[in-house]
Amino acid sequence: MGIKAALPSYELGLYALVVLCAIIYSGHDIFETSRESMNRKTFRENIRPGWHYFGRKMDTADFEWAMWFTSFRNFIIFALSGHVLFAKICSMTAPQHRSVIYMVYGVAAVFGTMGGTYLMIVLAHCLVLYTVALAKQKWLCFVAGLCSLASFKVEPFSTWQNGFVTGTFDLQDVLFYGGTGFSIMRCMSFALENCERKEGNFSIFALLKYNFYLPFFFFGPVMTFDRFHDQVHVSDLQRKQNEMWHIRLHALVHLVAIAAVDVFFHFFYILTIPSDMKFVHRLSDWALAGLAYSNLVYDWVKAAVMFGVINTIARLDHLDPPQPPKCITMLYVFAETYVYDYIGKNHDHILKELLATVSTFAVTTLWLGPCEIVYIWSVCNCFGLNFELWVQKFFQLPTFAGMEAKMSEAMSRRIRGFFGAANFWAIVLYNVLALNSLDFAIVVSRRILLAGFPLSTLSIWFITYCGVQLIKERERLLAILEEKEGKQKGE
Numbered sequence: 001m002g003i004k005a006a007l008p009s010y011e012l013g014l015y016a017l018v019v020l021c022a023i024i025y026s027g028h029d030i031f032e033t034s035r036e037s038m039n040r041k042t043f044r045e046n047i048r049p050g051w052h053y054f055g056r057k058m059d060t061a062d063f064e065w066a067m068w069f070t071s072f073r074n075f076i077i078f079a080l081s082g083h084v085l086f087a088k089i090c091s092m093t094a095p096q097h098r099s100v101i102y103m104v105y106g107v108a109a110v111f112g113t114m115g116g117t118y119l120m121i122v123l124a125h126c127l128v129l130y131t132v133a134l135a136k137q138k139w140l141c142f143v144a145g146l147c148s149l150a151s152f153k154v155e156p157f158s159t160w161q162n163g164f165v166t167g168t169f170d171l172q173d174v175l176f177y178g179g180t181g182f183s184i185m186r187c188m189s190f191a192l193e194n195c196e197r198k199e200g201n202f203s204i205f206a207l208l209k210y211n212f213y214l215p216f217f218f219f220g221p222v223m224t225f226d227r228f229h230d231q232v233h234v235s236d237l238q239r240k241q242n243e244m245w246h247i248r249l250h251a252l253v254h255l256v257a258i259a260a261v262d263v264f265f266h267f268f269y270i271l272t273i274p275s276d277m278k279f280v281h282r283l284s285d286w287a288l289a290g291l292a293y294s295n296l297v298y299d300w301v302k303a304a305v306m307f308g309v310i311n312t313i314a315r316l317d318h319l320d321p322p323q324p325p326k327c328i329t330m331l332y333v334f335a336e337t338y339v340y341d342y343i344g345k346n347h348d349h350i351l352k353e354l355l356a357t358v359s360t361f362a363v364t365t366l367w368l369g370p371c372e373i374v375y376i377w378s379v380c381n382c383f384g385l386n387f388e389l390w391v392q393k394f395f396q397l398p399t400f401a402g403m404e405a406k407m408s409e410a411m412s413r414r415i416r417g418f419f420g421a422a423n424f425w426a427i428v429l430y431n432v433l434a435l436n437s438l439d440f441a442i443v444v445s446r447r448i449l450l451a452g453f454p455l456s457t458l459s460i461w462f463i464t465y466c467g468v469q470l471i472k473e474r475e476r477l478l479a480i481l482e483e484k485e486g487k488q489k490g491e
Contacts, residue, residue, distance in 0.1 A: 005409035005476070012473055015466035022463045026290030027268070033287060034059075034269040037279065046272040050265070058262075061271035064174065065302060069258060079109050080313055083214050087317050096235040099209045102317070106212035114175060117164045122183050126211060129184070130204045133191035141195060145188035146366060152180045153369045178218045181367060185334050186211045190225040192338055202229075215313045219306060221322045222334040223314075231319050247315050254308045257301060270294045274436040277443065285447050285456040292444045295435050296428050335360045353389050357382045373438055380430040388423065413472065420472075421465040 037043060038057055050058025060066050068076065083105055090101040111119050125148050132144040151157040162176055190207045202225075210228050211217070265271075270291055274280060283291070314321040341347075344356030361378040368374045395404070404412055425448075432441040448457060 005413040007410055007413065007469065007473065012470065015469050018463060018466045019470065022286075023290075026286045026293075029284055029287035030268050030270065030273075030290050030294070033273065033283060034267060037269070037273070040276070040279070042276045042279070043269070043272050046275070047269060051262070056266045059265040059269040059272050061275065062302070064306075065261070067174065068306065069262070079113075080215065080309075083109070084313060084316060091237055091318070095237050098317075099232040102214070102232070103209040103212045106214035106217055107208075109214050110179065110212065110217060114172075114179070115165060118176065118179075121161055121164060122180060122211075125180070125184060126187055126207060127204070129187035129191055130207055133187075133194045134201055136195045136201075138192060138195050141188060141191035145184060145191065146363070148187070149181065149184045149366055152177060152184070153366055175218050178220075182217065182220050182222065183211055185220075185222050185367075186216075186225070189222065189334060189338070193225045193229075196226075215310045215317075216321075219310065221307055221310070223319070223321050224334070224337055228319070232317075234318065237318050243315075247312060250308060250315075251312050254305050254312065257305050257308075261298070261301065261305070268294070270298060274440040277439050280440060280443055285452045285460075288444050288447050289456075289460050292428055292432050292440075296431050299431070299435055335363060339363060347389070350386075350389060350393065354386055357385045368434075373433055376438065377430060377433045380426075380433070384423070384426055384430060391419065413469075417465050417468050417472065418461075420468045421461055424464055424468060425460070 035056075038047060040047075046059060046061040047057045048060050050056060083102075086101055086105050087098065090098045107119065110122070129141075129144055129148060132141055135141075152161065161180075162173070165172070165176060187207065190202065190210060194202050206229060207225075209232070210225055213228070213232075216223060273283075273291060274295070280288070311321045311323065340356050340360045342356075343359055344353050347353050347356070361382045365374050365378045368377075395401070404415075407415075429441055429445055432444060448460060452460075
């Protein structure tokens with residue numbers, strides 16, 4: 001059944017009411033738990049004084065968020081503002097040379113932040129992978145790139161290279177591994193696109209301009225070389241209608257989101273509570289479910305804000321970077337382009353899909369750094385993707401396909417929604433592994449699926465089903481809108 005299958009408005013209204021009531025009820029549980037545990041001894045490390053006019057302490061368990069928007073906020077604003085300023089001057093005076101200005105400013109910023117030794121390490125890896133790219137053998141580019149990436153993710157090579165970089169500031173390790181990791185992925189993209197070039201090779205200068213574009217350097221996202229190269233060398237810089245209005249709007253949304261998350265952390269300690277398993281066992285099923293779900297949503301929001309700020313700057317530079325949700329997963333564009341889609345083709349063949357997902361999560365495991373929790377997370381997600389295809393193939397069997405054909409589109413959407421709700425909670429549990437801990441994921445699974453059965457299990461399943469239907473309705477409306485816009489352009 002198509003995505004345009006509609007449900008009655010009163011039914012969607014009921015779903016919205018159920019979801020709203022569940023969020024309020026679960027949120028109230030988490031709020032009361034946070035308020036009562038504010039001065040708990042085990043929370044002292046992460047619960048610290050916040051905005052004094054709230055009269056409450058703040059959850060500071062997320063190191064990345066705290067560094068981005070408190071300790072290093074002024075430096076980040078200074079560096080990115082400088083990039084925007086120089087980019088604007090160059091685009092007005094010498095747009096044909098703007099890629100060079102981006103590179104020079106990026107190299108200077110990396111040198112000023114991490115030092116000359118770090119810059120030499122990155123350049124050495126770029127030179128090695130560029131040399132490999134000249135052979136124009138895709139398999140060799142992949143092997144060399146993954147070996148280079150492994151040198152930053154596997155001991156003792158990781159510590160050995162990190163030891164060359166001097167400095168003791170808090171964000172050093174994050175910038176070191178972020179910058180080097182994304183540099184390797186960009187070099188691999190460059191090498192693979194060079195293999196596709198029929199005549200000659202791209203210059204190493206093109207690789208350096210691609211790699212040292214500052215907004216993408218430390219934290220991504222990965223914009224493939226072919227797209228970046230084509231867009232950054234456009235000298236006739238023109239804005240689309242209302243483009244600047246949309247850029248300003250997105251910037252304002254990101255600022256509001258940053259403030260909202262800060263306020264949220266003063267009332268809901270969703271990151272610190274899962275660290276104390278004795279305390280977690282006392283929570284109700286609803287509070288546990290809300291805690292797991294809110295951790296996943298927060299991770300999406302955090303990534304959307306961080307990448308959204310970067311993407312806004314890239315759009316000011318007349319680039320079209322990956323948009324959410326593709327940019328949020330960081331490696332999505334790279335893995336989709338060069339691994340997942342390349343091997344899986346149309347993703348309708350069971351064996352090809354299995355090989356594609358295993359290969360994709362093998363690369364992802366290396367990117368994240370091999371360890372027990374990453375292995376479990378990768379295996380679970382790999383199984384989940386393949387299980388979706390197996391279920392799809394199962395219901396495409398003549399018996400089930402005939403039954404579905406006799407149903408109305410609305411009823412088919414409802415049945416698919418129940419399966420979608422189960423799949424959604426599988427995603428929540430998989431990602432709780434990476435966001436919190438294995439112990440917390442086990443507790444949530446046992447309470448919701450075993451100890452809470454049947455009341456908590458079925459209630460949470462139904463609420464999630466309501467949420468899935470609201471998401472599907474939004475997708476339906478967007479699909480109709482895109483079709484209308486397509487027809488208007490065609491006319």
